[in-house]
Amino acid sequence: MTTARGKTAATNRLLARLPDPDRRRLLGKSIAVQLSATDVLYERGKRIREVYFPTGGSISLIATLHGHDKLQVGLVGDEGMLGTSLVLGVAIAPSLALVQDCGTAWQIDAAAFREELECSVALRSCLQRYVHVVMCQSAQTVACTRFHVVEARLARWLLMTRDRAHSDHFHSTHESLASILGVRRAGVTHAAGSLQHQQLIRYSRGDITVLDHHGLEACACACYVANQDTYARVMN
Amino acid sequence: MTTARGKTAATNRLLARLPDPDRRRLLGKSIAVQLSATDVLYERGKRIREVYFPTGGSISLIATLHGHDKLQVGLVGDEGMLGTSLVLGVAIAPSLALVQDCGTAWQIDAAAFREELECSVALRSCLQRYVHVVMCQSAQTVACTRFHVVEARLARWLLMTRDRAHSDHFHSTHESLASILGVRRAGVTHAAGSLQHQQLIRYSRGDITVLDHHGLEACACACYVANQDTYARVMN
DNA sequence: GGTTTTTCGTGGGGCACCGTACAGACCACG
DNA sequence: CGTGGTCTGTACGGTGCCCCACGAAAAACC
Numbered sequence: 001m002t003t004a005r006g007k008t009a010a011t012n013r014l015l016a017r018l019p020d021p022d023r024r025r026l027l028g029k030s031i032a033v034q035l036s037a038t039d040v041l042y043e044r045g046k047r048i049r050e051v052y053f054p055t056g057g058s059i060s061l062i063a064t065l066h067g068h069d070k071l072q073v074g075l076v077g078d079e080g081m082l083g084t085s086l087v088l089g090v091a092i093a094p095s096l097a098l099v100q101d102c103g104t105a106w107q108i109d110a111a112a113f114r115e116e117l118e119c120s121v122a123l124r125s126c127l128q129r130y131v132h133v134v135m136c137q138s139a140q141t142v143a144c145t146r147f148h149v150v151e152a153r154l155a156r157w158l159l160m161t162r163d164r165a166h167s168d169h170f171h172s173t174h175e176s177l178a179s180i181l182g183v184r185r186a187g188v189t190h191a192a193g194s195l196q197h198q199q200l201i202r203y204s205r206g207d208i209t210v211l212d213h214h215g216l217e218a219c220a221c222a223c224y225v226a227n228q229d230t231y232a233r234v235m236n
Numbered sequence: 237m238t239t240a241r242g243k244t245a246a247t248n249r250l251l252a253r254l255p256d257p258d259r260r261r262l263l264g265k266s267i268a269v270q271l272s273a274t275d276v277l278y279e280r281g282k283r284i285r286e287v288y289f290p291t292g293g294s295i296s297l298i299a300t301l302h303g304h305d306k307l308q309v310g311l312v313g314d315e316g317m318l319g320t321s322l323v324l325g326v327a328i329a330p331s332l333a334l335v336q337d338c339g340t341a342w343q344i345d346a347a348a349f350r351e352e353l354e355c356s357v358a359l360r361s362c363l364q365r366y367v368h369v370v371m372c373q374s375a376q377t378v379a380c381t382r383f384h385v386v387e388a389r390l391a392r393w394l395l396m397t398r399d400r401a402h403s404d405h406f407h408s409t410h411e412s413l414a415s416i417l418g419v420r421r422a423g424v425t426h427a428a429g430s431l432q433h434q435q436l437i438r439y440s441r442g443d444i445t446v447l448d449h450h451g452l453e454a455c456a457c458a459c460y461v462a463n464q465d466t467y468a469r470v471m472n
Numbered sequence: 473g474g475t476t477t478t479t480c481g482t483g484g485g486g487c488a489c490c491g492t493a494c495a496g497a498c499c500a501c502g
Numbered sequence: 503c504g505t506g507g508t509c510t511g512t513a514c515g516g517t518g519c520c521c522c523a524c525g526a527a528a529a530a531c532c
Contacts, residue, residue: 063378
């Protein structure tokens, strides 16, 4: 309910878990960058040149099927990182990564990141655990996308984005939501209209406000809570 | 087309990539086990006690949604391994793993496996790459499950299982296929009937024979080839 | 201030698949 | 040889979403 505009010092939750020396050494090799909406950070199959630790905003991981259909397969904010492949020693991006909600991030050169991985046991351990979380969530998403109706999946997306925006207010049109959920634009209009009718959200021309996130949770599929649990269980 | 019943010395393709000394040391700590159909190797959320390197047969990774709906999210044979989580330092299984097609595997105690991971750079590198492959395939599966029709997904599954069985003949009822694909049993009957009508497969009471795998590939979604490409590209 | 662009609402016809149910065919077992 | 269990074929009404399309309203641009 709180809009959380307290502008807490921008941090990344993965980096926050590192011992001070390790984090400091990593940040020493990093630069703070601004991520603007629709920026393309990775393209599927292409080389990963930098990794990112978001400290605000969110990045969408998108799968494309032979050019036409698109679908979001992951959403990364300050709870995660971009470039998990490098943690596994592969410098190829598995999917398109584009900025959904503008924000900031720590950017590190791929080679420098690899060096740090070698040096820091804590970094390796932390990021490998995160990769595991991503794999679990990915499996969950397969089933979710198959079985759950658009309205529930939309509610889940709204909650996830809200968490990463640290705000009840963010931006996304029905059109882009359709591509995220892998449905028609009209399908989103219908589902969003229903949520608005239930007084759970309010939106107008791309401006979305979450009015009642508890109500939204009730509307969303259990995948939202399941993913949160996975993160908490594995990372602690 | 060849039934490949040549019973080539049972090997695991991941282990085959290791330098001789590393592989020998790992196998020294392993035992050969028989996997029987419907054996449960892992349960979601529970501790992983052993890892497996299949040398025959196939194991199904299954996501369950709040008890009811089931769906296969991965299929592992002699091209892969079970227990990828341990490669990431997590001893918790992300999904249910049960034997689909009986066969054999090398089994290694989790602790011993961890030791080997520490020792062998080649093992680490190889398995981390494999984890990356799994992540890519998982992303593909999300989109596939969302967009592709049952017949195409069934065809893909038949091809994948055929590859892992190293045979055009294997066993699975419409009922179990329904749970794998996340559709009704009647839906499988319909799709399988269509494939049989096209002379691509023949089946009877659970016995499935692939008659024309090139024709099946034409029927299957591009995800089959895409996953093969991913494996080849990343592992080489 | 008028025109274009973006965003959202809505409608009709169609398709893939669902839930359920029943019946025939084949196999195993006593 | 009969009986029961397993596996498969099929049918019917219903639903969620598709494709296509048109219209309205708000914002952006000149």
